[in-house]
Amino acid sequence: MTVNENLSVSSSPHILTKNNTRRVMLDVLIALLPAVVASVIFYGWRALVLTAVCVLACNLFEFGFTKLTRRPTTIFDLSASVTGVLLSQNLSATFPIWMSVVGCFFAIVVVKQLFGGIGKNFANPAIAARIMLFLCFATEMNSFAVLKDGVLVSEATPFTLSLTGAQPLTYREMFLGFHAGAIGETCSLALLIGLVYLLARRVISWHIPVSFIGTVALLSWIFGADPLEQVLSGGLLIGAIFMATDYVTSPASPVGRLIFGVGCGAITTLIRLAGHTEGVSYAILMMNLLCPYIDKLTIRRPVGAPKPPKPEKKGKEEAAK
Amino acid sequence: MRLFRMSGVHVPHRKNTAGAAPVRMPPPASVLIPLSMGIGAPSTPTVQPGDKVLVGQKIAEAGGFVGAAIFSSVSGTVKKTETYRDVFGRVVSALLIDSDGEMTPDPSLAPVAVSTAKELSDAARACGLVGLGGAGFPTAVKLAADPAKVDYILLNGAECEPYITSDTRTMLDKTDELVAGMKLLRDLYSAAVVVGIERNKPEAIKRIRAEIAGEEGLSVKVLPGSYPQGGEKVLIFNCTGRIVGEGKLPLDVGCIVLNVSTTVELMKYLATGMPLVERCLTVDGSAVAHPQNVIVPIGTRMRDVFDFCGGFRSEPGKILYGGPMMGIAVPDAGFPVMKTTNAIVAQNERDAILPDPTPCIRCGKCANTCPLRLTPFAIGDAVNKKDAEALGKLKVTLCMECGCCSFVCPAHRPLVQQNKLGKAILKAATPPKGGK
Numbered sequence: 001m002t003v004n005e006n007l008s009v010s011s012s013p014h015i016l017t018k019n020n021t022r023r024v025m026l027d028v029l030i031a032l033l034p035a036v037v038a039s040v041i042f043y044g045w046r047a048l049v050l051t052a053v054c055v056l057a058c059n060l061f062e063f064g065f066t067k068l069t070r071r072p073t074t075i076f077d078l079s080a081s082v083t084g085v086l087l088s089q090n091l092s093a094t095f096p097i098w099m100s101v102v103g104c105f106f107a108i109v110v111v112k113q114l115f116g117g118i119g120k121n122f123a124n125p126a127i128a129a130r131i132m133l134f135l136c137f138a139t140e141m142n143s144f145a146v147l148k149d150g151v152l153v154s155e156a157t158p159f160t161l162s163l164t165g166a167q168p169l170t171y172r173e174m175f176l177g178f179h180a181g182a183i184g185e186t187c188s189l190a191l192l193i194g195l196v197y198l199l200a201r202r203v204i205s206w207h208i209p210v211s212f213i214g215t216v217a218l219l220s221w222i223f224g225a226d227p228l229e230q231v232l233s234g235g236l237l238i239g240a241i242f243m244a245t246d247y248v249t250s251p252a253s254p255v256g257r258l259i260f261g262v263g264c265g266a267i268t269t270l271i272r273l274a275g276h277t278e279g280v281s282y283a284i285l286m287m288n289l290l291c292p293y294i295d296k297l298t299i300r301r302p303v304g305a306p307k308p309p310k311p312e313k314k315g316k317e318e319a320a321k
Numbered sequence: 322m323r324l325f326r327m328s329g330v331h332v333p334h335r336k337n338t339a340g341a342a343p344v345r346m347p348p349p350a351s352v353l354i355p356l357s358m359g360i361g362a363p364s365t366p367t368v369q370p371g372d373k374v375l376v377g378q379k380i381a382e383a384g385g386f387v388g389a390a391i392f393s394s395v396s397g398t399v400k401k402t403e404t405y406r407d408v409f410g411r412v413v414s415a416l417l418i419d420s421d422g423e424m425t426p427d428p429s430l431a432p433v434a435v436s437t438a439k440e441l442s443d444a445a446r447a448c449g450l451v452g453l454g455g456a457g458f459p460t461a462v463k464l465a466a467d468p469a470k471v472d473y474i475l476l477n478g479a480e481c482e483p484y485i486t487s488d489t490r491t492m493l494d495k496t497d498e499l500v501a502g503m504k505l506l507r508d509l510y511s512a513a514v515v516v517g518i519e520r521n522k523p524e525a526i527k528r529i530r531a532e533i534a535g536e537e538g539l540s541v542k543v544l545p546g547s548y549p550q551g552g553e554k555v556l557i558f559n560c561t562g563r564i565v566g567e568g569k570l571p572l573d574v575g576c577i578v579l580n581v582s583t584t585v586e587l588m589k590y591l592a593t594g595m596p597l598v599e600r601c602l603t604v605d606g607s608a609v610a611h612p613q614n615v616i617v618p619i620g621t622r623m624r625d626v627f628d629f630c631g632g633f634r635s636e637p638g639k640i641l642y643g644g645p646m647m648g649i650a651v652p653d654a655g656f657p658v659m660k661t662t663n664a665i666v667a668q669n670e671r672d673a674i675l676p677d678p679t680p681c682i683r684c685g686k687c688a689n690t691c692p693l694r695l696t697p698f699a700i701g702d703a704v705n706k707k708d709a710e711a712l713g714k715l716k717v718t719l720c721m722e723c724g725c726c727s728f729v730c731p732a733h734r735p736l737v738q739q740n741k742l743g744k745a746i747l748k749a750a751t752p753p754k755g756g757k
Contacts, residue, residue, distance in 0.1 A: 003652045008638055008673050011738035013724030014645040015332065015483065015672075019731045021679050077679065119680040119732075252685025252698065300694040302716040303327065304554065304566045 021118070024203055024247075025078035031197045032085050032242065034190035039183035043093035044147045047183040051088040053097055057104035058084035065113040079118050083107050086126035086242055089184020090235065090281075091133075092144045093152050099137050103129040123288040124246045127239075127281050134281075144180035155180035157233070174232040184238055191237040204245040207257035208264075212240040215265025223273055236268065239280035249288040256298035263287045327555050327692040329547035330725045332483055332646060334521055335605070339486040342494050343601045343614035346629045348395045348420045352620030353403060354380065355415040358659040359457020361387035366416060372399045375427040377595050380416055383446070389459045389660075390449040394598040394618035395420035408642060408649045408656070415657065418620070430594035438468045438509045445587055448596035449660075454488070454551065454580035455643055457661035460587065463577050468510040472575035475560050476503065476584055478518040478525065479544055479551035482644025484605040485664040488581050490614050491601060492518070492525040495585045498592075500532045500539075502584040507538045515560050516581065517542045519550050548646060549723040553578050555692050567719055582663070597660060604630045606645075606666035608637040617658050623665050624654040638673025641666040646724040679732045687726035687736055693719050697726040697736040704743045709750030717743040 039047040062080035066073040074080070087103055107129035112121045134141045145152040157180045169179055177187030185191075198204045216236060217227040230236070244250060244264050251260050264283045271279025287294075301307070357363040362384030374380060374393040381391040397420040407413045435441045446461035454477055476499070480488040492499060503514045518526050520543050533539040542560045544550040554565045556578060563574040571578050586597055598619055605612035610631030617626055623640060627633060641648035642662050658665070687697035696715060703711035717740055726736040 004654065006636065006638070006670075007640055007650070007652055007654075009650040009652050010639075010675065011735055011741065012645075012647050012649065012722065013727050013737065014639060014641060014648060014650065014666075014668065014675070016675055016727065016733055017729050017731065019729070020676065020733065021682055021731050024682070024684070024731050074680075079682075117680065119682045247682045247684040252683060252688050252696070254689070295699075299696050299699060299715070300688070302567075302691075302695050302719050303558070303693045304564050304569070304719055305716045306567060 021077045021079070025082050027198065027201050027203045028082050028242070029078065029085060031194035031203070032082075032089070032184070034193045035089055035184045035187060035238065036085065038177055038187035038190040039089065039093075042147060042178055042186065043145070043183050044150070044152065046152065047093050050091055050093070050095065050097070050100060050183065051085060054088035054091075054100055054104055055081050055084035057101045058087070058108050061105055061108040062113070065109055066117070069113075071117070074118055077118060080108060083112070083125045083129075086184075086238075087129050089238060090126065090130045090182045092141065092181075093147075093183050094143060094145045094154070095140055096137075099133065099140060102136070103133045106132045119248055121248055123285055124243050124249045127243050127284050127288070130281050131285060144182070146178070146180045157181045171228060171232065174229070182235060182238075185235045188232050188237050191241055195237075195241045198241070198245075204241075205254065205257065207254050208245045208250060208261040209240045211258045211261025212244055212264045212268075213237070215262045216269050219266060219269040220273070223269070225273060230269070230272065234272070234278045235280040239268075239284055240264070243281075244284050244287070249291055251291055251294045251298060253295070253298045253300055255300075256294045259294050259298065260287050260291065263290065327558055328690045328694075328725070329545075329549055329555075329692055330690050330728050331546075332481075332548045332728060335483045336486050336489070336521070337484070337612050338603050338605055338614050339489050339522075341613060343487070343490050343616050345616045346618075346621070346626065348422055348424050348618055349621050349625040351397075351400070351417060351419045352395050352618055353415045353417050353622060353655075353657040354391060354394065354620035355407065355413050355657060355659060356381050356391065357407070357411065357413045358391070358619075359389065359451045359459070359661050361385065361389065361457075361459055363413065364388060364391050366402065366414075368399050368416070370399050370401045373397075374399060374418060375425050377427040377430050377598055379596075380418075383449075383459075387459055387462055389451050389461075390446070390596075392449055392596040392598050393418060394620050396423050396425040397421040408651055415620075426595065430596075432594050433591050435505075435509070435591060438464065438466075441505070441509055441587075444591060448587070448590040450583060450587055450590070450597050451660050452580055453582040453586060453600060453661065453663060455647065455661055455663055457659075460579065460583055463572075463579065466510075466572050466577060468512070470572060470575060471510045471512045471577055473557075473561050473577070474506045474510060474512045474514045475556055475571075475576055475578045476514065476516040476581050477551055477553075477556055477578055478516050478522070478581040479549075479556060480522070481519055481548045481551040482646050482648075482664070484612075484666055485603045485644045487601045487603045487614055487663050489522050489525055491582045491585050492516075492522070493528060496528050496532055498585045498588040499581055500529065502588045503533065503539050504536070505588070506579075506584070510577070512577075513538050513540070515540050515542050517544050517550070517556050517560050519544045520546045548725065548728075549692060549721075552692060552721050552723050554721065567716060600658070600660065600662070602626075602658060602662055603664040604666075605664065606637075606641075606668050607672050608633045608635050608667040608669040610634045619660055620657045622655050622657050623651070626658065626665060627654065627667060633667060635669045637667040638670035639668045641668070646728065647722060676733045678734045681732050681734055684731060686729045686731065690725045690729050692723065692725065693721065695720055695726075695740075697740060700743050701734070701736065701739050704739050704746065707746055709747050712743045712747040713751075715743075717747060720744065
């Protein structure tokens, strides 16, 4: 039997999905588009500049680091662009450009690349960078502004408003998002359009957003806060839809995702109600760290595998030792 | 009874060849009949180079209980024994037989009458029948089951692989034989006989339903239109709700699973005495000029079959035994059609090159589409670490290599290959069990 050099031989299967990582990331970018558009409408050109700078910086850092470490560059999978857009949407419209670049460096180089690049990061780069910026540049991160007659004017966020008890915004105002806040997180409508798109394209499953938002609403109601206000304010929607659902740092199984979402929601509500500050990013970061354990505990029992006889197995192992 | 559904993926059907009845191919100049064509011990040749053989004449004896006899598929002269490395990596022997072009049948062949399950099993052994769906498990071994233990006999007509329509054609063209086989199996084993057919074959479903109307114990189960409905465990689950456990056989849950074509072939043997010497197979793929179903003598080289189908439309980049989901790529078109070859697929050069894998992004799609609920991404971690203990816990041995995980992976990771590697690592680390 001869071997034909022109025939390739590989393991089955011999057809693959047309989907790929780049397409997944592109879908996330498309889903983020309404939020980006809303940010430009509400906060003017500076919001667009901030977004563009973050995307550019993230790609530059990703490209630079992979070049430096002599690995194939991964900017074409668009994951760095997603991180850039997400991070920029978490910033105030008045946030200094150079600080946002520092945030991008932290997200891409420290959180993502130093841990092995795409698929290996322990936390969502955008979330980790947002928290780092909060710790380093607290004043800038906490001064929010809104566009009034073409000028950005400092204003309190609905979240701070509700804490101080000063004239709260109507649900409609909060839903549409024309108020002070991080540029991408205020327009609930735009974020929900993104959610519908991601679900329709099957990029994400419903488990994390629903359990996350549901838990926040339920716990807020139990502890006497206004559930709808809690859901519409702060970074809950952008966090639950775009950040908590990051594949790498969220569990893979449906049950694991529900646990993850409930955990995120519980920690968020705890921080919000007890700590009187926004807790979404801290909640997601904490659950990111627990993700490997959730994954381990929620691995589905394969069909046909016997139920694990736990105590007996432990005894055997000890005997072997 | 069923608390969950088995997942799967939607693969392109590409059933281009379902419309026309198969064409019988004239005998090729020579056939190369491997002595190992499925699960079980290689067969022992009973002819010598130079011997004259007739169609249906035995040329090799079964190598053991799990094994099958082999019969000449052409009339002519045994030329020599050839040795080569087959697609499983085994070194196998094959008999090269020059055809005289006459296709003279062995005159001693005569119809066989059976009246018990034991006799049916013996008949399956006598005609060298193996599962024609792909795995090639000797049919006689399955049929040797104690009828008291058999609740269901499932006839697999799912044919879930893209391209392949040979079973579909068998169900449409040989409906009478199939239904006769169903009745025979029902009577001999006093079991319910169910034909499982994927819903994308409405004509076959309709025709068989019409034939078995009013018959006690015969039914058609319409299966969902997702891959892999034809996987044995998936078929058993979807038809009966029963789950075949780890290391267990269908018989352990009271089932015998036969392919529809295997059943028809068995009925053909009972009616004519002609053993398994030819089979219907689908020739398709992006490089094939005229895709169609062809009846070919076993041992015909793939090259000759493609030539019969008008050759190649474009230079083939990959040639497969079987369909694109589970088929095995061959290094040369000179490989022969075996008893188990239900299709040969030739992909053009563009389709043959798969995209390079990118890093796993842990999207979980592999785990969430696995019909058996395995966790391929975790298996991947364990394979990288060569962690046999973790592989054992993840039950990598259950993997039936259906290809769903690899198919859906957005990072195009070779997950099936990785699972195969995982099985090998686990096997190497597991001390062999003493005795049986």
